[in-house]
Amino acid sequence: MTIPPSLNGFYASPVAINTDKRWIIAVIGGDILVASGVSSIGPVIDSDATDLIKFFCERRITLGQWQGRDCEVWELLPEAAATEGFTMIELRTLLMSAGDEEFSLACRAVQLLDWQDKHRFCGSCGELNIASGSEHALECKVCKINNYPRISPCIIVLVTRGDHCLLARNPSWPANRFSALAGFLEAGETAEQALHREVFEEVGVEINNIRYFGSQSWPYPGQLMLGFIADAVTDDIAIDGIEIAEADWFRYDNLPGIIAPPTIMSGRLLQQYIDESTLTYG
Numbered sequence: 001m002t003i004p005p006s007l008n009g010f011y012a013s014p015v016a017i018n019t020d021k022r023w024i025i026a027v028i029g030g031d032i033l034v035a036s037g038v039s040s041i042g043p044v045i046d047s048d049a050t051d052l053i054k055f056f057c058e059r060r061i062t063l064g065q066w067q068g069r070d071c072e073v074w075e076l077l078p079e080a081a082a083t084e085g086f087t088m089i090e091l092r093t094l095l096m097s098a099g100d101e102e103f104s105l106a107c108r109a110v111q112l113l114d115w116q117d118k119h120r121f122c123g124s125c126g127e128l129n130i131a132s133g134s135e136h137a138l139e140c141k142v143c144k145i146n147n148y149p150r151i152s153p154c155i156i157v158l159v160t161r162g163d164h165c166l167l168a169r170n171p172s173w174p175a176n177r178f179s180a181l182a183g184f185l186e187a188g189e190t191a192e193q194a195l196h197r198e199v200f201e202e203v204g205v206e207i208n209n210i211r212y213f214g215s216q217s218w219p220y221p222g223q224l225m226l227g228f229i230a231d232a233v234t235d236d237i238a239i240d241g242i243e244i245a246e247a248d249w250f251r252y253d254n255l256p257g258i259i260a261p262p263t264i265m266s267g268r269l270l271q272q273y274i275d276e277s278t279l280t281y282g
Contacts, residue, residue, distance in 0.1 A: 023069050023071040025074070026073075028078055032088070057074045059113070073110075095107075112136065123147075150222050153185045154182055155191055159180075176258050206234045213268070
């Protein structure tokens, strides 16, 4: 199969094309088992290197194709974590360092496992759902209802005011760790409406001149992050005290000590703003 360049080498298909070699994402309890050496690319393991762990595999799902090969997620028994030549890595730690393609594969892997776990029974009649052989769907043979992987759209926005941007800290985060503002879309709401509402609810700031930046899958457990940059109309901050513990305006060259890396959407938004501000104000 030839993958269009725009897909970054990854084609999210539920159907295997039965390549001789495969790529494997190994998951144990939501974390990733990574192989050391040349047999892996980040979290993606060459099937030639899976002899020691294949006996621990309880479930496998086709993720699609990557670099011309079928790619699967394997859910492994906890005992596989002690296998020589392999290391357990927390998913969040992995996502901070993985490349775009590996990020997409790891996100899809854990999301599909989580989706199957949480939709084992029909929500209408309670009968056991059966995995489809032709698509990623769980079928109720009684109700004839198909359940598909659930994706929750979220907005994340970097609010700017000239050479300053607005960053906030969640109450559960350590001191001096800040990020862009984010929130889920409500039913019947557009992304633009969610942006205005979330920013105003969390920090009391009004915005305009909204610019779409890009999107990214985020597996906690199944969000699609829609990234934006927006201008502040007002600049007085009034935090909600619930989702936001503190928030402030930071100059582009004097940011807090802990910010998101450029591998995730918050970090990408910040890097875009820094680059633009450096050209304008630097």
